[in-house]
Amino acid sequence: MNPEMKSQNPSNNHKGLGMYFSPEIAEQFAGLEQNESNFKAAQIVDLVLVQESATMKAPIFAAELGGGAHPDRYHEFFNKLLQQPRGHIDWVDVAPPMLELAKKYISNEKYRNRNEIITFIEKDILEYLRGLENEKLDFAIMKYTVDYLENLEELFKLLSAKLMPGGKLIALIGSTSPELKSYSTNARYLYNGEQFPDNETRTLEDGDNFTVKFFKVSGDPTAGYLEGAETLKYFHSAEKIKQVAEDFGFAFFLGDWKDFVSQENQKGETKDLNVLVLTKKQFDCNNDGLQGGKIIMNMNKIEILKKVCYTELVYGRINKKLNIDFSKKEIEEFIFKILKETEEKFYSKIGKNYYVENFENKIRITINSNTFRIITVDKRGVKKP
Numbered sequence: 001m002n003p004e005m006k007s008q009n010p011s012n013n014h015k016g017l018g019m020y021f022s023p024e025i026a027e028q029f030a031g032l033e034q035n036e037s038n039f040k041a042a043q044i045v046d047l048v049l050v051q052e053s054a055t056m057k058a059p060i061f062a063a064e065l066g067g068g069a070h071p072d073r074y075h076e077f078f079n080k081l082l083q084q085p086r087g088h089i090d091w092v093d094v095a096p097p098m099l100e101l102a103k104k105y106i107s108n109e110k111y112r113n114r115n116e117i118i119t120f121i122e123k124d125i126l127e128y129l130r131g132l133e134n135e136k137l138d139f140a141i142m143k144y145t146v147d148y149l150e151n152l153e154e155l156f157k158l159l160s161a162k163l164m165p166g167g168k169l170i171a172l173i174g175s176t177s178p179e180l181k182s183y184s185t186n187a188r189y190l191y192n193g194e195q196f197p198d199n200e201t202r203t204l205e206d207g208d209n210f211t212v213k214f215f216k217v218s219g220d221p222t223a224g225y226l227e228g229a230e231t232l233k234y235f236h237s238a239e240k241i242k243q244v245a246e247d248f249g250f251a252f253f254l255g256d257w258k259d260f261v262s263q264e265n266q267k268g269e270t271k272d273l274n275v276l277v278l279t280k281k282q283f284d285c286n287n288d289g290l291q292g293g294k295i296i297m298n299m300n301k302i303e304i305l306k307k308v309c310y311t312e313l314v315y316g317r318i319n320k321k322l323n324i325d326f327s328k329k330e331i332e333e334f335i336f337k338i339l340k341e342t343e344e345k346f347y348s349k350i351g352k353n354y355y356v357e358n359f360e361n362k363i364r365i366t367i368n369s370n371t372f373r374i375i376t377v378d379k380r381g382v383k384k385p
């Protein structure tokens, strides 16, 4: 059985993803991905998955987020999912041509049985996660797709809700260095939409976007560009990824995969490649706040940081009450920063609401303790006790 689920809103207006919505360009791009370096990257993700799933209880439930055209990879992991009790993988991509190609790549005899455990889902990554029941995922796999998402906080917040305790995000990220090179093996990079000289670099700040223009032949810039194959990505530095991961209570690893996978599980592969592995911690309410020697925040505050959410109406209310004119994203970032910076002792629960009193910014945030919706934000003249 190979059920297919479609998004309510066809998402062909995704900024910078046009190339994946064109059947011709998508097909050429997927063909270009059939190269040694790409096979090895998938194999490394496979080795990480195999190691990390070894102690997990079957059946395993995974999702490849921004799956693209190649479920003809991850051979060991698929073998594991196909064993009884059978696991499952949701293959999520917003672009229909990429999903069509994905189906084609596993239509041959060798891979056909993978259809029995894959659901292809035409959805935006965040929309998919929002619709998923909490604590459902053992693994979220994001191979070169984290940098398609502008809002890292929202991604990690959703993952912290949707992963099981002990569940993991396993991701490959193009680059976490602020230095934007002018080109790589596969593509040229544009800064502010403009090409810059080969021997120069540009410096990116967190949240900046940059354009990627793919070459027609991988490793050969002289062959020119694949027409129309241009996409937009967002820069997230290693520091930012670590900080947001820790804000949401994840154990964090970002570094060469060989420092993460034990030698016996490396299967002779020697390629250097950074992987990001976030593990959702299993909280112990009885512990004393010390984990691995590191003081962690009280669970209430972490829970609020993880779950805080907004209704459409509340953005306008916050702007009015604080006499500001912030966008939704700016409001969310501002509130998140205040919640994070406010010491636990200034969090209180009265009746059905949490009240977070921030003296530095002279504001009080009111949050519904059942739904974690922001109710209101008030200016306060009170002094720190």
Ligand SMILES: C[S@@+](CC[C@H](N)C(=O)[O-])C[C@H]1O[C@@H](n2cnc3c(N)ncnc32)[C@H](O)[C@@H]1O
Residues within 6 Å of the ligand: 017, 020, 033, 065, 066, 067, 068, 069, 070, 092, 093, 094, 095, 098, 123, 124, 125, 126, 142, 143, 144, 145, 148, 149
């Ligand atoms: C560079 S390809 C990588 C595909 C695959 N992960 C791999 O490594 O082979 C990026 C894919 O992510 C998908 N994608 C990008 N942003 C997305 C989003 N917000 N929601 C769903 N899919 C997305 C694109 O449609 C495209 O198929």
